[in-house]
Structure formats: C-alpha cells, structure tokens
Amino acid sequence: MIEASFQLSYPGFALDAAFNAPARGVTALFGPSGSGKTTLLRCIAGLQRAPQGRFALRGEVWQDEHVFVPTHRRAIGVVFQEASLFPHLDVRGNLDYGRRRIAPAERRVALEQAIELLGIAPLLQRRVDALSGGERQRVAIARALAVSPRLLLMDEPLAALDAPAKAAILPYLDRLHEALTLPIVYVSHALDEVARLADHVVLLEAGRVIASGPLGETLSRLDLPLRLGDDAGVVLDAQVGERDAQWHLARLDITGGGAVWARDHGVPLGQRVRVRVLARDVSLARTQLAGSSIVNQLPGAVEAIVDDAHPALALVRVRVGSAALLARLTRQSANMLQLAPGQAVWAQVKSVALME
DSSP states (O other): EEEEEEEEEEEEEEEEEEEEEOOOSSEHHHHHHHHTTHHHHHHHSSSSSSSSSEETTTTEEEEEESSSSOOGGSSSEESSSSOOOTTEEEEEEHHHHHHTOOOOGGOOHHHHHHHOOOOOOOOTTEEEEEEHHHHHHHHHHHHHHHHSEEEEESSTTTTTTTHHHHHHHHHHHHHHHHHOSSSSEEEEEEEHHHHHHHHHHEEEEEEEEEEEEEEEHHHHSSSSOOGGGGGGGEEEEEEEEETTTTEEEEEEEEETTTTHHHHHHHHOOEEEEEEEEEGGGGGSSSSSOOSOOOOOOEEEEEEEEEEEETTTTEEEEETTTTTTEEEHHHHHHHHHTTTTOOEEEEEEEEEEEEEO
C-alpha cells in the first residue's frame, strides 16, 4: 500500500492532500494545471519537505512526525518533463551512472531488462545530443529503472514531446506497466494518458484530493466538482472475443457484461484490452432500435442524472451489468424520455476507442 498525506503552504498556494493507493500498477495524479500534482510528487520524493506529512510504502515509513528519509536514501527513480541526461556521457554511460549507485545484491531491475523494455539497445553508443526528444525520454526512463527503485515517480514525462513522439513512446510505457511489479506514480493533466495507463487515479483540485479510487469507478462518478467537458467518459476492461475479417471489426467483451464492436486493430483473440467510451458518443433509448446504423446497443438501467456544464445538457450514468457508461443528452431529451433512476434503457454506443 502507498500511504501519502502532506500539508504545506506558501504565498498563493496550499497543499492539503492525502490518499492511499495500491503498491502495484500505475497511480495517476490528475488535475488541472496548478492543482498541486507536481508539488505532491515532490513531497513523495522528499524533494520538498512538508511541515506536516506522512509517506509509507508497503509499511516502510519515509516520513512522519519522527522520521524523514532524505531523497538520496529513498529507493525511488524519478523522471521529469525534461530528460536531463548527462551530455558528456553516451547512452550507456548515462545508464551505468545510475546502476553503479546500487549494490549488486540490491538490484531489483536488470539493466538488460530496462534496455529491452524501452527499446534502446540500438542507441547505447549514441551521444545524447544526437537523440530525438522521444529517444531521450526513453533513455531517461531506463536510467530511472537502472537504480532498481521500489517506486517510480514520473512528472508529466510526455509533456515536452510533440504528438507523434508522444504516440511513439506510449507503447513503451504500456510495456513497463505490464512487465514490472513496482508501483508507478504518474503525474499528468492529459486524460488520454491517464485513461490508457492508470489503474488508480487521484483527482486533485486547488491543492486537495477530491477523489481517489480505481480508474473506471472514479471517472464514472457524477458527484465530483471536477468537470471533464468533452473528455467525460468511462474506461472499461474488455477482452477480444471475435474478429470479423469481412468488415474489419472486433467484438470486445466488456468485463462485467455486454459487448461492443470496434475497428479491428489486429489484437489477438482472448487478449485483454482497455476501451474508452466518451459520454458524447452514447445516446439513450427506451426500447431497442431496429434499422439503426448504431450496432452497439446495450440494455441497462439509469443510475443517476446530473446537470452538465451547459444548462442545456445533462449527464446520465447507466449501469450495464457491473460496468457503468456515461451519456451526454440534452435536458429536453432526458425529459422527453422521462429518465429517472431505475429506468430501463438501451445505451447506444456510437464510437469506442481501443486504448493501444
């Protein structure tokens, strides 16, 4: 278990944030700019000492009212927005610099594994000033792993990259997530990154934690003051159940019930995948519709309805099996359908994004 609680203040900002998270997988610190994400990460790293704070990883206390373990003695790897590689060393030299800090008996991540996971074997003899932005960041992540951390901290590691470089590095982060058991705390204000990578999410606003929990459950909540606008939606776990070669489609069987068809991305049958369904791509009907271009129609029940940011709109949460969907409707449509909690409906899913 990760246990974190910090309080500090300085002119114009106060942090009063606490959360618990699993000590495995990716925990995302998510919120708008200025919400305190990086400050909270720096407190976890020991780079910023909160006057009142506690941090423990799997029961080992790194800070409380009696203890403060300095940063260099915390078993952490840190990746910042900028790679900050040593320019006088080649890639191999940068990796060895971190690895030499760790006694052989304490090495939990093999250097060869880090090199393979980040795909940097062809870069080992290159000078760092000859690397692209994405290559530099992959080397920075591998260097952080080379110190065999018990906790990996990542502060918006893709923020300095353009869209193509960001798209190129995301699969490598997926591989880290799948291959390593060490927990990762990942700071981002980009919901697409969080939806793809995170298992647990901590939502921050104005220096406070307003929600913390598993990604799917937290994003589907309607009682949070943080509004996501066009990004409102849910992330669902699924499994590839069937592929239709004629129409280049794949059936994705949702964990907890129901299935949707999406574009076939070539994912093998039986493989676990993550899908994102935006509220703007879900409509509701009282009965199943025949002769519709929307083939994904799922039976469910209305759980809750709240006003959306614009007075003309409403957000509706629909329970489908043990999963939840969000639908964005006009308030006029919700009234016309006489929607209310418990009402049986059909959720029509117009588009599904496979997170890959």
